[in-house]
Amino acid sequence: MITSAHIIGGEAVGGAELFYVRLVNALQARQQPVLAINVAGGQVSARLRPETEQIHVPMRAIWDVWSRWRIAQIMRERRPDIVQTYMGRATRLIGVAADRRPVHIARLGGYYNPRGYRHAHAWVAVSPGIRDHLIRHGFPANRVFHISNFVAPRHPSSAAALRRLRQEQGIPEEALIVTAVGRLHPVKGFDDLLAAFAAVPTTIRNRPIYLIIVGDGPLATELEQRAVQLGVANRVRWPGWRDDAGPFQELADLCVCSSRQEGVGNVVLEAWAYRRPVLSTRARGLQDLITDRQDGWLTPSADPVALAEAMELLLRDESLRHEIASSGHQTLIARHGEEAVVNAYLDLYRHLLG
Secondary structure: OOOEEEEEOOOOOOHHHHHHHHHHHHHHHOOOOEEEEEOOOOHHHHHOOOOOEEEEOOOOOOOOHHHHHHHHHHHHHHOOOEEEEEHHHHHHOOOOOOOOOOEEEEEEOOOOOHHHHOOOOEEEEOOHHHHHHHHHOOOOHHHEEEOOOOOOOOOOOOHHHHHHHHHHOOOOOOOEEEEEEOOOOHHHOHHHHHHHHHHOOOEEOOEEEEEEEEOOOOOHHHHHHHHHHOOOHHHEEEEEOOOOOHHHHHHOOEEEEOOOEOOOOHHHHHHHHOOOOEEEEOOEOHHHHOOEOOOEEEEOOOOHHHHHHHHHHHHHOHHHHHHHHHHHHHHHHHHHOHHHHHHHHHHHHHHHHO
16 A cells, blocks of 8 residues: 655645545545645645544745644654645645655646746646646656546536526526636636627527626626626626536536636536536647547637637537537546546556655
């Protein structure tokens, strides 16, 4: 058995935190010896399986000297074979000599500044693009590995639950729904999505079209004002941040990812898990994930006109939506399913331990 320790410094739940929870829980379910090091009282800690051993460290910042000392103490006492860090704060708070155990793996879910990650022994990139990014910055190619994310299995909601959700959002029963999920931040391209939505007919085959944007962030007010300016505010819904945006994706006839840059595109994996068709930009990370016209539909980044044309095409063609949704689900199981990804991590651990 390989003993692994997993360290993350975030308290709120974002993409990296959710994957941390999924991987630690999956390793625990396989009865692999696993230690979770995280922040006390955070949402991450609460989501781990009750039998998972946890040690809480504040990790207030990358210069938190006490947390650095405490993590080093835990490594000396517990002597794991592998220590895997998530995001920059946790990665910078640990230092292990190159010829010592544990083997330090830093997992990168985005195109971050590589400077704070160089001291790790090996690196996991969640997309081929991020792997190339690290290699271009001088990281040794034989120590940089690509392993994707996986999402938890999704069980369909009842028709009654989805009907209630539709009613709560004030969306007519006959409406077609487009759903997008993400932080309301410039990199997510929601301004492009609103412009594209405004260019799509208000109805298709006598069915009104509604847009749901699930998330919160610095552009919340600006984007809502933009929807007013475009004349679509009455058909756009803003549920805010949700720990689980899945029901809104499940409600959708079409899921859209308008990002200008992504690590791996967890929202795409989530949509595939619900067997929903995906329309996406060709942003870095997304074009590595999606095979155009097979398991998704790709358009150029930051191009609202192309996004609108594809959106209208897919909303008009139910059979095409069903076809790419089915293919997306197959891709999820084959390449991004829990078993495949957990096996890849365990294989990597064995490889690095020699």
